[in-house]
Amino acid sequence: MTTPHHPIAIVGGGLGGxxxxxxxxxxxxxxxxxxxxxxxxxxxxxxxxxxxxxxGQPALRAAGLYEEFRALVHPGxxxxxxxxxxxxxxxxxxxxxxxxxPEVDRGQLRDLLLGSLPxxxxxxxxxxxxxxxxxxxxxxxxxADGTSFTTDLLIGADGAWSxxxxxxxxxxxxxxxxxxxEVDLPDADVRHPVSAExxxxxxxxxxxxxxxxxxxxxTDGSLHIYxxxxxxxxxxxxxxxxxxxxxxxxxxxxxxxxxxxxxALLADADGPLTPRQIxxxxxxxxxxxxxxxxxxxxxxxxxxxxxxVGANLAMLDGAELGEALAAHPGDTEAALAAYEEKLFxxxxxxxxxxxxxxxxxxxxxxxxxxxxxxxxxxx
Numbered sequence: 001m002t003t004p005h006h007p008i009a010i011v012g013g014g015l016g017g018x019x020x021x022x023x024x025x026x027x028x029x030x031x032x033x034x035x036x037x038x039x040x041x042x043x044x045x046x047x048x049x050x051x052x053x054x055x056g057q058p059a060l061r062a063a064g065l066y067e068e069f070r071a072l073v074h075p076g077x078x079x080x081x082x083x084x085x086x087x088x089x090x091x092x093x094x095x096x097x098x099x100x101x102p103e104v105d106r107g108q109l110r111d112l113l114l115g116s117l118p119x120x121x122x123x124x125x126x127x128x129x130x131x132x133x134x135x136x137x138x139x140x141x142x143x144a145d146g147t148s149f150t151t152d153l154l155i156g157a158d159g160a161w162s163x164x165x166x167x168x169x170x171x172x173x174x175x176x177x178x179x180x181x182e183v184d185l186p187d188a189d190v191r192h193p194v195s196a197e198x199x200x201x202x203x204x205x206x207x208x209x210x211x212x213x214x215x216x217x218x219t220d221g222s223l224h225i226y227x228x229x230x231x232x233x234x235x236x237x238x239x240x241x242x243x244x245x246x247x248x249x250x251x252x253x254x255x256x257x258x259x260x261x262x263x264a265l266l267a268d269a270d271g272p273l274t275p276r277q278i279x280x281x282x283x284x285x286x287x288x289x290x291x292x293x294x295x296x297x298x299x300x301x302x303x304x305x306x307x308x309v310g311a312n313l314a315m316l317d318g319a320e321l322g323e324a325l326a327a328h329p330g331d332t333e334a335a336l337a338a339y340e341e342k343l344f345x346x347x348x349x350x351x352x353x354x355x356x357x358x359x360x361x362x363x364x365x366x367x368x369x370x371x372x373x374x375x376x377x378x379x
Contacts, residue, residue, distance in 0.1 A: 006032040009151035016297035016314030017157030018113035022063040023322030036127035047224040050101035056312035059319035073102040079202035087259035137292030162299035168287040173279035180276040183269035185223040207367035247273040284348040301347030306357035
């Protein structure tokens with residue numbers, strides 16, 4: 001059989017890869033997207049995202065989807081609360097509709113991007129397991145089913161453990177010292193009214209030294225909770241999180257002296273607990289220009305989530321790469337050089353900001369660090 005060839009191949013159908021494909025399409029350029037999921041509905045896409053006016057929103061404008069995005073905004077979602085471990089509300093900043101970071105459901109945003117692409121753009125169930133250079137900027141990518149394809153331009157939008165990154169860099173993500181246990185409280189106003197009141201209409205942070213509860217209300221009325229713990233990398237190894245009660249018991253031990261209303265965010269959780277270690281690439285990760293290949297989003301600059309910029313950066317990366325390619329027809333290397341010139345400093349600045357935010361959130365004086373941060377930013 002003849003090996004398929006695609007002039008532009010995007011590995012990864014997350015927000016960044018789809019934004020790139022859409023901006024290319026708007027500019028009359030075709031691309032093929034390869035995603036490991038079996039279908040668009042193969043897994044849930046996470047919780048709420050705040051879409052920033054200096055990154056995610058310009059990306060959606062470049063994609064011609066800004067008005068459609070505004071229709072997805074969750075009213076009241078920008079409200080922010082900060083509590084201490086006693087459950088005392090120390091900051092309550094309501095959403096008055098004038099903020100620059102409106103909240104949307106990640107899954108709905110992904111569906112918007114998917115629906116804006118021509119049928120067949122995304123190849124589902126296509127897990128790229130590796131890639132090798134063929135010379136002249138061309139590459140061959142191998143799929144998990146044993147098939148392969150070739151491409152003139154290979155773009156790694158495949159996240160933290162990118163299979164494209166080794167073509168450019170030996171860097172590997174490292175554990176940042178914080179782990180999450182994720183849980184959900186569905187139909188919160190009816191089934192979990194106390195928790196619904198604690199979280200409020202948007203985002204809530206209850207913080208202490210080395211631990212905390214980060215929660216937000218989703219568009220379906222559920223609460224999504226991230227229980228954060230500063231623990232060693234192997235701390236969860238002996239915990240069977242598939243045993244929900246055992247997972248709850250282990251995690252709640254860390255919050256023995258916290259208010260009952262906060263402990264209930266975990267104790268009353270419905271369904272499974274999802275443990276998640278937080279990893280990041282080295283701050284300032286970059287590479288020398290390699291013909292015919294580049295990265296975007298977490299593949300390029302994986303960072304901790306504590307500044308809330310990862311998805312926004314991935315979308316901006318995708319939009320700017322798409323615009324650079326459209327602006328340099330026939331000169332892919334000029335496009336990639338122009339793209340990476342802005343990518344690297346932006347990624348470094350945001351990664352440093354994210355790391356610093358983690359220190360503020362879980363430092364010895366928590367939650368004072370975050371209160372000071374909001375005060376200095378007009379929060």
